[in-house]
Amino acid sequence: MPVRQLRNDPDEFVAEALRGLQGAHPELVHCQPDPAYVLRAQPARRAKVALVSGGGSGHEPLHTGFVGAGMLDAAVPGAVFASPTAFQIAAAIRASDRGHGVLLIVKNYTGDVLNFSIAAELVADEGIEVGTVLVDDDLATEPAAEGGPGRRGTAAVVAVEKICGAAAERGATLAELVALGRRVVDSARTMALALAACTQPGQDRPSFDLPADEVEFGVGIHGEHGVGRRPFALARELVPQLAEPVVRALGLASGASVLAIVNGLGATHALELSVVHQELSDYLNGLGVEVARSLVGPYVTALDMRGCSVTLLRADAELIELWDAPVRTPALTW
Amino acid sequence: MPVRQLRNDPDEFVAEALRGLQGAHPELVHCQPDPAYVLRAQPARRAKVALVSGGGSGHEPLHTGFVGAGMLDAAVPGAVFASPTAFQIAAAIRASDRGHGVLLIVKNYTGDVLNFSIAAELVADEGIEVGTVLVDDDLATEPAAEGGPGRRGTAAVVAVEKICGAAAERGATLAELVALGRRVVDSARTMALALAACTQPGQDRPSFDLPADEVEFGVGIHGEHGVGRRPFALARELVPQLAEPVVRALGLASGASVLAIVNGLGATHALELSVVHQELSDYLNGLGVEVARSLVGPYVTALDMRGCSVTLLRADAELIELWDAPVRTPALTW
Incomplete structure (x- = not known):
């Protein structure tokens, strides 16, 4: 359809x-x-x-x-x-x-x-x-x-x-x-994956098709291809694949503290994003990295793309305090 | 796929x-x-x-x-x-x-x-x-x-x-x-439509298929069929079809004031919901009905259903004041 x-x-x-x-x-x-x-x-x-x-x-x-x-x-x-x-x-x-x-x-x-x-x-x-x-x-x-x-x-x-x-x-x-x-x-790096591409207004097909047994790794937010395909798998296998390169790039080691953004790319359900956050926390806690604050939801979307991105940001007291400060905008308020 | x-x-x-x-x-x-x-x-x-x-x-x-x-x-x-x-x-x-x-x-x-x-x-x-x-x-x-x-x-x-x-x-x-x-x-009534049904966890197909030229009217939030199919059309034609029965059921007439919820059913993009809100406002303003407050976003979803619901609630000063009161919950905060 x-x-x-x-x-x-x-x-x-x-x-x-x-x-x-x-x-x-x-x-x-x-x-x-x-x-x-x-x-x-x-x-x-x-x-x-x-x-x-x-x-x-x-x-x-x-x-x-x-x-x-x-x-x-x-x-x-x-x-x-x-x-x-x-x-x-x-x-x-x-x-x-x-x-x-x-x-x-x-x-x-x-x-x-x-x-x-x-x-x-x-x-x-x-x-x-x-x-x-x-x-x-x-x-x-x-x-x-x-x-x-x-x-x-x-x-x-x-x-x-x-x-x-x-x-x-x-x-x-x-x-x-x-x-x-x-x-x-x-202090911040991001990695994303897509389970399905997005469809641009005026088009009636997604920008690319994926086989049922693969996901697109390293997608951007414009429906462009990612950097490679990997086998589709359970969240507990996919999420560490997103987090590992981010942890490595930031040089996060035991005792580090991070701000985490689990971002829905458009058509990803809140239940899925919560499961991704759970897997991310488990992975980071296993490395001794503390998740100080989290943002979980569709914040930077790619139209109706299915998938998510994981962003980690090396935290310190100043950044956490500013992260916690009040905010009132259309997307971040009742 | x-x-x-x-x-x-x-x-x-x-x-x-x-x-x-x-x-x-x-x-x-x-x-x-x-x-x-x-x-x-x-x-x-x-x-x-x-x-x-x-x-x-x-x-x-x-x-x-x-x-x-x-x-x-x-x-x-x-x-x-x-x-x-x-x-x-x-x-x-x-x-x-x-x-x-x-x-x-x-x-x-x-x-x-x-x-x-x-x-x-x-x-x-x-x-x-x-x-x-x-x-x-x-x-x-x-x-x-x-x-x-x-x-x-x-x-x-x-x-x-x-x-x-x-x-x-x-x-x-x-x-x-x-x-x-x-x-x-x-004081409140709702009407919904779907452009595509949702897929339950463990299934790999949506709960129903829709022809390319039809939308499902009167869908619920569980992937069940709606009450009828209507021709797919531009937002400016579909939104009044959602709003009209709600306006009629609430007996809204010129001079009335409403709280409006434009709710995404799961996989509907924020741009689409904003366009729906625009069409809803235009329709209501044409009837002399004022939109006192609005909530636009995915608040009550049906997994990954594409579509939206329109809820109107007859407003008065007490309800508006309570609507505006502070709130701090996982979905309604930074």
């Missing part, structure tokens, strides 16, 4: 969803239609550094669902799986700046890096101070050598937005936020 | 997911393994009426994800799509009672009604005061005549848990909570 969606014209999908987000949360967000960006409905009481992120749509709640107190000041959505324009990004930066500078949180994709960088130059000429944190946590795309686009940015971006968002509310400067965000990125 | 899940033995799916929930949110919930129920990790500061709900699993975050301050004191999960036992329910009631009585919130299914009722009798003999709110919002099962099981309970249960949970925190008595819960139930 072809895959179908609840939508109207695929070309209006994102614009109509933004109207829906606005209608559902008028107290939290203000969605500008053209150029499209999403702003906090009520600016922070105290002027502070503004946080702006964005990227292709199809990953909701990222980024638009994370606009609000304690997280982003603005999010800039592109079309599905396509970067927003520099013009959109610059408009969002101008609208969020309150004279203390703007932190740009950018996932490492060629289009996003280019367009955020052009936007940063545009507004710098207007006197707005801008700093950038590039998020590149996806181990599946670890380059074998220097050069090339490097690792993709995936679910660690949620931690960067949350932790830097909390620090900004407490009055951190732009330079401090850039350093903090880079520290989070350096 | 057969549908696959991230899990181990299907018979251990729910038990392992409870361990995962516990591991992810030790500060919020305490999951008892046998008999299985989920308790608030920290009881309310002030002794109050306890709220206990439950039912078959497969609908997560309902109910286990709604245990915490401002909502449930305990949730009792059955196996997937099967009622918990009276023994489990009675154990959860005993563990939650603090001498002010216990409100049972029960979705209208034969097994749940029977087992909650046996549990209520068991604990009443032990001197625990119990009141019950039966939730029966699903218009698809509106009986043509008296008798029979009546309407099923679906997404309105979230509103009952939230609103009664807030009132309980403020010190409402058991009698007041029973009356409030019944008022919410009387």
Whole structure:
């Protein structure tokens, strides 16, 4: 059976969803239609550094669902799986700046890096101070050598937005936020697998097919192929295969403490994600690694992809305290 | 391709997911393994009426994800799509009672009604005061005549848990909570549609197939058939077909105000749910009906079903204030 969606014209999908987000949360967000960006409905009481992120749509709640107190000041959505324009990004930066500078949180994709960088130059000429944190946590795309686009940015971006968002509310400067965000990125790595690919609006077939006895390892969040296929297996066998390279890349050893994100890629049920978390905890506890805090749910999706990603972030007292700080955004509130 | 899940033995799916929930949110919930129920990790500061709900699993975050301050004191999960036992329910009631009585919130299914009722009798003999709110919002099962099981309970249960949970925190008595819960139930109706059925753990095919040009109207949350098939269409045509019978059943007219729940049934993307909310708002505004508050997301799922339900609840100042009260549970928090 072809895959179908609840939508109207695929070309209006994102614009109509933004109207829906606005209608559902008028107290939290203000969605500008053209150029499209999403702003906090009520600016922070105290002027502070503004946080702006964005990227292709199809990953909701990222980024638009994370606009609000304690997280982003603005999010800039592109079309599905396509970067927003520099013009959109610059408009969002101008609208969020309150004279203390703007932190740009950018996932490492060629289009996003280019367009955020052009936007940063545009507004710098207007006197707005801008700093950038590039998020590149996806181990599946670890380059074998220097050069090339490097690792993709995936679910660690949620931690960067949350932790830097909390620090900004407490009055951190732009330079401090850039350093903090880079520290989070350096401490975090992610690995993902898919049981089934996603279907783009306007298509009626998933972007790739998988044999019944295989899973796609190292998938990204755009329906692209992963880095290899492995036998389908029980969660207790698959989850350590996700966690092991992350543990190795971060050099986690007994006594370490981590923040864990078990992220659903779109069509993965909450029961499944809870089982994945259980297996992840068991695996890490077996290594003597403590899971200090966890986030379990669909936070960075790839439309209706079935599967999950596991992100670990080396924790310390400062990061845990910022992780725990209050937040109120469309996706993170009643 | 057969549908696959991230899990181990299907018979251990729910038990392992409870361990995962516990591991992810030790500060919020305490999951008892046998008999299985989920308790608030920290009881309310002030002794109050306890709220206990439950039912078959497969609908997560309902109910286990709604245990915490401002909502449930305990949730009792059955196996997937099967009622918990009276023994489990009675154990959860005993563990939650603090001498002010216990409100049972029960979705209208034969097994749940029977087992909650046996549990209520068991604990009443032990001197625990119990009141019950039966939730029966699903218009698809509106009986043509008296008798029979009546309407099923679906997404309105979230509103009952939230609103009664807030009132309980403020010190409402058991009698007041029973009356409030019944008022919410009387004010709420729901209608659902599916674009694709769900697949039960251990099966590799959805519970029914749909032709590419049809949707299943009036589906429940257990993979059962709906009440009829209609042509697949754009959201702007499908959403009014969901909303119209709800508006009619509640007698909503120009000037009315509603709380709206746009609920994803499991595998429906956030972009789709936002578009559904947009179409729902447009439809209601066209009738002069105001959407006072909205909840948009996967709150009452049917495993990996594709589709959504629309619940409307006639709003007044008291219900809106309780709806807005703080809540902190695994599914409704960072």
